[in-house]
Amino acid sequence: MTRINLLPPEKIKVKRKPSERSYLWLAIVFPVIAIVAIAMLFVQVNGKIAEQDKALKDKKAELAEWQSKNVALQQYKDRQDVILKLESSVTAALSGRVYWARILNNIAITVPSDIWITLLNGTAEEGGTGGSVDFTGFALQCPNRNNKVHVYPYLPDYKPIANWLERMATVPEFARIWLASATPARAGTANEILIDNFISTITPTITTTEQTGTRVIQFTSQAKLNPETATVSGPKSSPPPASAAPRTLEEGGGILK
Template structure:
């Protein structure tokens, strides 16, 4: 079949030489819209991030102000602590090396067994270089040590030295003591001073009855100046005691 073109030759040449613009017209319309949409989304996202950062910054600033207010309120305690530290240094400079008797007496009261009571306690120290404590006291005895029906002085009593050993062991646990000695320990009968009147035989007589056996002891302790002096600390705990009573005399370290 023969194709017949009714256009003039000039028109045909013109159409062949100049490309058509209608194929790209939709791009010139759609592309700017797409770019605007992308820029709008990016702007919205960036604005949201900026708002979040601003809120976080405001919160951090508020937290900082709160912390600064708390620090300011605690500043008086820091000043007071500094004053106490200065006073403590002054006291330690004036009393350094002296024996801290209050702490020692407190530890003796804490470690003293319940079956021991003291009637005398003496402490001495020499210019903060050495010191000792002496004890005079009594130890309770188990009731079954005293056989009923006998009088004091007869062979009815069996001394129990275990409370004395317990006393030495407890005192050796005090870090302010380096050594603990037992000077003496002997049975003693304590009368309750109960007066009883016996009507027979005539005339009536009054005598004292009642009492209990106890252990009277004397001991001493050598101070550990590494922990007994003011402003010093103990470097090691004392060793457990090993009481060695021998005819009323012994030592515990």
């Protein structure tokens, strides 16, 4: 039996193929997904741009702050340049001259506490080629050596002289130093009390004798200047370590009168 469709052709629904019906929704969903992805990417990029812009503003503010500090410090740099230029001019003008102030300062802080300088004479050679320093002084003796009981004779102590030479050798402006003379002597004015016959008799004899003063070692010494460090244009050397403060007579030292 044959089936006949009596509906007009415009009323008849055309059946679509399965492939046409399955991919139709993609043509709608893909543009929506693309628009959403582009919007999210735009928001993300815009956020990064805002962060970078904020960081750039912070760096600009920091740069402006450092520039203001540099402007404030520039005046000190200019002043330092002027000082260095003046120092170079003075050093060039005084080049070759012996720097006596520095030498005397180093001597003052290096002299041992048991050495007393009575005369110091400095001589500079022409052209800054060197010079010398002559010393005259006394080395104090240990009070125990000045025995009042004549059991053993007085023996002078030359250790302070050796200590003097050792310490003066540390002065940077000295090329070498030597001892010219060292002689036991007395300094000042004082009476000496002697106890005689301490061992031979039961009653020792106590006598007071006029003496010339405290027992010391009188010495003369000379130092040769080093032209590389003793001149004004020489390198700035660090001062030697300071010696102990001088002691009084009651402490075992002495102040020469």
